[in-house]
């Protein structure tokens with residue numbers, strides 16, 4: 001809707017009213033068209049000022065409408081009629097002016113913005129005002145009423161022609177194509193800029209419309225719209241006992257403790273302090289404490305310098321003494337990923353913490369219930385699974401154990417939001433959601449190496465699909481020794497395993513010993529300068545093909561009598577993506593995740609899944625569930641020794657029920673026990 005009011009005698013004030021961000025829904029567009037027409041007809045009105053309710057100009061087109069049939073006045077003709085209007089039009093921009101909101105502002109003859117110095121420099125706005133933008137816009141309108149409008153109409157401006165504009169666009173296009181990894185919209189943006197710079201206004205607009213039509217109809221647009229709402233819905237968590245985001249109060253956290261100042265503990269400390277929370281950071285070793293202190297201080301100083309503020313170092317206490325934790329509201333344990341060590345820390349914490357202090361564990365997959373069981377406060381224990389580097393990565397899995405209280409979950413979710421993470425509440429199982437699925441994706445990748453692929457081929461296929469980095473590059477970055485240690489701890493590698501020709505069969509299923517064999521050679525990835533790839537020196541980042549790995553793989557296949565075959569990019573994507581989705585369906589069956597959207601958000605923000613592909617569950621829906629089922633059945637027939645390739649019950653059920661849209665999957669999961 002749009003509200004119309006006449007103010008200061010000669011000004012029509014049109015207020016966009018569609019909370020929370022005044023998106024341009026059909027009703028809003030209709031309201032604008034009617035209000036503009038009224039203003040144009042009213043002889044007393046000399047100028048029109050547009051603003052948004054609650055000091056938010058406009059968040060753009062209403063994305064919710066994109067999935068249905070569009071009704072109401074179309075956006076572009078509406079903006080054209082404003083621009084062509086015979087009365088002065090001014091946009092009073094406060095808060096946001098995004099997408100169609102910015103277009104509406106650009107259609108006006110004058111603009112202002114409350115904070116965007118950069119927009120001023122770019123010539124997008126004419127003045128930056130302190131105080132009320134609406135008042136400033138009205139004063140501006142009154143001061144320019146009567147001046148000719150044609151020079152203010154953007155459609156009448158000559159294209160910005162530079163002699164080398166074509167070359168500049170070619171260069172930009174090449175760069176964008178490389179960076180966008182298959183995403184169509186960034187490429188179309190450069191093409192639209194080229195059209196704007198080189199063609200007359202109407203032709204440029206026509207070209208933009210064509211580009212927009214293509215994008216609008218694409219699966220990528222659907223994926224991005226889905227990802228947008230999935231991200232926002234993830235915050236609206238619910239537990240089977242009825243507790244949910246809007247009926248459970250989170251506790252206020254003023255002071256927190258962080259246990260362990262390794263890579264994760266340092267990143268978590270930085271996040272908390274940046275959000276204004278006092279942190280007591282604990283180490284057991286003086287040297288480690290000192291190096292943690294230096295690293296955290298340096299990170300905060302760098303960040304503060306970038307933002308032109310002073311680093312909040314006064315919020316930090318570094319200590320070797322657990323007793324300093326007695327006043328904190330919440331503790332995040334971030335010690336080494338070792339169950340016994342974590343249990344010891346949890347018992348020690350209970351001796352010093354107040355009885356009502358929450359204990360959170362930053363584990364990437366250990367049982368939250370098992371850890372909670374050693375404490376005197378099981379309802380106050382939850383998992384907070386951060387992703388490395390913790391001060392950079394947006395994702396936080398909040399793990400609700402079987403005895404975690406709604407208040408503890410609410411507090412961890414609220415704290416995550418406060419430190420600007422995208423939080424997803426998940427249930428407790430080995431690996432939770434993200435790493436439980438990752439295991440199967442990693443398995444498929446190494447099986448393909450056994451069968452004939454190289455790390456380069458697998459990575460290239462994944463990067464062409466849109467991942468920022470292929471799985472083998474990611475493994476080198478995170479360190480191959482991490483998984484090796486986990487496999488040792490879980491008994492998959494031990495004294496019984498032949499070090500020269502290890503078995504390819506463990507726990508009744510196929511096992512690929514290649515990663516273990518690499519670790520035995522000291523190839524831990526970037527940190528040792530050698531992993532699946534070769535690096536110039538330990539710690540360097542540029543991955544180069546390593547002929548030794550090619551020979552190693554050849555020898556390995558020869559040793560085990562494997563005849564290598566050509567593996568296509570299609571097979572790489574199918575085996576990786578469909579394995580992920582298949583485990584995602586099992587996770588939904590087990591009720592470890594509340595919805596497919598939550599799983600997709602985890603993969604988008606924690607594992608580099610390309611946004612223009614929505615997430616593994618959305619991708620499966622887009623490819624078609626019956627196709628995914630057929631492919632999984634095929635791969636399971638070919639690899640009967642890989643039970644995880646067997647299609648999940650839920651996938652079969654959904655296909656049998658006619659492959660309903662992803663939003664309806666939840667209602668097809670009935671009578672299954674929930675862990676959330």
Ligand SMILES: CCCCCCC/C=C/C(=O)SCCNC(=O)CCNC(=O)[C@H](O)C(C)(C)COP(=O)(O)OP(=O)(O)OC[C@H]1O[C@@H](n2cnc3c(N)ncnc32)[C@H](O)[C@@H]1OP(=O)(O)O
Nearest residue numbers: 020021023059060061062063064075096098099100101232
């Ligand atoms: C009819 C014409 C069709 C063709 C038009 C072609 C040209 C125009 C294209 C566009 O305009 S596309 C849309 C461009 N706009 C955006 O992409 C903005 C997206 N929104 C945001 O980035 C953020 O939401 C924000 C505006 C910066 C606000 O961020 P904040 O963190 O303050 O709040 P959120 O939690 O993100 O959002 C609050 C609430 O509002 C809903 N919402 C936000 N933007 C839109 C929108 N454009 N359409 C519909 N709904 C929107 C969001 O889902 C949240 O809802 P709830 O979760 O609270 O229900």
